[in-house]
Amino acid sequence: MLRILLPITLIALTLPLICLGLAIDERGLMIGYTNTNLFPFLENGSLEFHLGEKLWARAIGGEVEVILRSPSGSESIRRIGVGEPMLLKVFNGESDVGTWILETMNHRSMHIIVKDPERIPSYVRYRIGEKYLVAELDGSANAVFIEVEDPGRYPLIAGEDNWLNLSNLLGEHLGAKLGNEITVDILSEDNIVYEGSLRGSAYRLELEPLVTRATARVEGTFLYIHLPAIHESDARGTIPLRPGKAVMRIWLNETYAVSRSAYILDKRFVGVVKPPIDRILSIPLNDALNRSMKIVMADGKRAEVLEVIPPIALLRIQDQHGNQVTNISIVAGIPVSIVNNMAYMLLRQDESIPTPPSLPLKIPVRIYVNGLEAGSPIVSLVSGRAYNLTISLRRLTIEIVSQDSELPKNLELRINGTTFKHENGTCSYLLPPGRYTIEATAPGLRGFTIMDLSEDSKVKIALEKIIRLEDALKISAIVELICASILALMNYKDARFGKEARLMPFLTA
Known part of the structure; x- marks a missing residue:
């Protein structure tokens, strides 16, 4: 158990020492959600609180005076003495929602973001894949899918006794030797990141989001665990218990733990949900038209089941x-x-x-x-x-023939520039009516036709040899040679005829 408690002990001891070390000869301030695990006051930093949660503060090195200013502008001035932490504010139903300012008398300030989860609307976001429709809940944490596929998440009701089936919970680890009591950590899925500046230096604090460390009892085939109420803080935790995604870390012994996905809900969900639940749901597309999604949503004083198409x-x-x-x-x-x-x-x-x-x-x-x-x-x-x-289509059957008995290899067929498959030069496709250019090509061969497809038709494409450039040049040279020969012969005959014509008078005389 010593190894289990060590991380929390180190956090609790280290933070005051860090702040004290950076505040030599100056007064410092620690703030947080509990009176045990506090964070250093960071200028321009921010922490998020929900209605129902408490703001604690502790002075380091001397008395500190602070001003807490609400979004509406009202102010309260508190003097924090050295020693025990002081409860600065309980954010209840009458508190302003929005950004509060916590300011020290030396004009250093940070933001306290206050939210009302009950005012946050719920949404379903959808995306479609090749085989599945994926639905994911967004917005308010007070809504979950029920009747989801395993593994899903284990519902944990805050402020209530929770009985978890050990066989489902531990699976292959069920054979582990368990004592009558085991330690279970409840953690938020999101790490705590707190950053700002401390005495002019950039400061970033990232902590494991431990909510509570509970002692669970093993009773027969069940694990019994009791959680704090919603928005309550555990002395060993870092942040309050809030509705939403969580992780159960179940310590099977002092050095080995298994983790399970969970979801924190308030008392309104008692008797309405059972495992597994989740915030995401995948539905096969071929079943999407015949299935509704079941969502349990808390609104006001009760939770109800909604069916969504x-x-x-x-x-x-x-x-x-x-x-x-x-x-x-x-x-x-x-x-x-x-x-x-x-x-x-x-x-x-x-x-x-x-x-x-x-x-x-x-x-x-x-x-x-x-x-x-x-x-x-x-x-x-x-x-x-x-x-x-309904759309109008025509069947076009194509046969490609060659001068040889066999079709050449690498024969391609294109219709209006799009490549189509064929089997041994034959194919048949449904196409919309219109004008088509059909072309068949192979190395050294080509055949094509242009046709208007207005009814079911058959067309035969004959492959012919393509005249290459060098062949064309050879033919051109031969033609030129023949033309030159004919021209030379004609010139020769003309010259001979002219000579005979000049000699004729003399011969007559």
């Missing part, structure tokens, strides 16, 4: 004969995922809780079949519904 709509593309179209893609102004040639459309990426009524969403979509645009209709979609969208 995921904002997903399904779009099936069919041809004019009612057959499902394959190899589709869709571009829209909202996220889309294609699974088994069906388009799952995410209508909203976030929404408040409780969710408002689902109104139709009208959006233009661009539909591509086999990589070519087949239509751009405007569709009206509602969450949880499936729609059939």
Whole structure:
């Protein structure tokens, strides 16, 4: 147990020594959430408090006078004597929410950020992947998903007795030899980062966010643990117990511990939640239209279960004969995922809780079949519904032939510049009506045609040898040589004919 207590003892002893060491011949101030674990007062630093939490202070090296100024401008002046920590403020329901200023008489100040968790709204954020819709709660910590897949998180109710099934909790570690009592640390998932300046020097403090260290009892197949109430501070903890994500660190012996994900809730959730719960939920897309999400949310004096329909709509593309179209893609102004040639459309990426009524969403979509645009209709979609969208297509069958009996290797087929697959020079595709340039190429060979596809059609592409540049130059040279020879022969004949014509008078005489 000595090794377990050592980190907290070091924190408790080190902080006052640090502050005292930096405040030689000067008065110093320590502040914090508890009267045991305090932080040095940092100029321009900030600490966050929730309503229901307490601000403690302790003077080091001499009496210190401070001013606590509320967001509305009211001030209270307190004189803190050397010795025991003093309770400066309890932030209750009548306290201002916002940024408070804690200022010393030498005009050094820091921020105290006060929040009211009950005023923070809850949201669901959505994102869509290749196979899953992921929903994640945001905003207020007083909302969780129930009926989630394992492992999830263990709900821990503040201020109440919590009974945890050891088999589920420890799993493969269940065989470990446990005593009647074991130590369980409850930690926030976020580290404590506190920074500012101290006597003109930059200062950063990062601590393990220990909330409480509890002694849990092993009773049969259960582990019994009692937690402080919400916003209460434990003498061995660094920050108060707050609703939200937490980690249970279960010490199986003095040197070895296992960690489990947990979630802190207040008494309003008693009897409403059971493990596992979580703030994130993954739903297979092929099940998204048939499933609602269950959220437990605290509002006022009680928690209630809300059922939320995921904002997903399904779009099936069919041809004019009612057959499902394959190899589709869709571009829209909202996220889309294609699974088994069906388009799952995410209508909203976030929404408040409780969710408002689902109104139709009208959006233009661009539909591509086999990589070519087949239509751009405007569709009206509602969450949880499936729609059939009909587009007009024509079947184009292509056969590529060669002068040789065998087709060459590396034969490529392109339709309007897009590469298409073929099998031994034959293929058949559904395409939207229109004009198409069809080209087949292989090393040294090429064939193409241009056609208007207005009905189901078959086309044959004949590969022909491509005349290379050097072959063209050779042919050009040969043609030039032949032309030159013909011209020379003609010149020769003309010259001979002219000589004979000049000699004719003499021969006659």
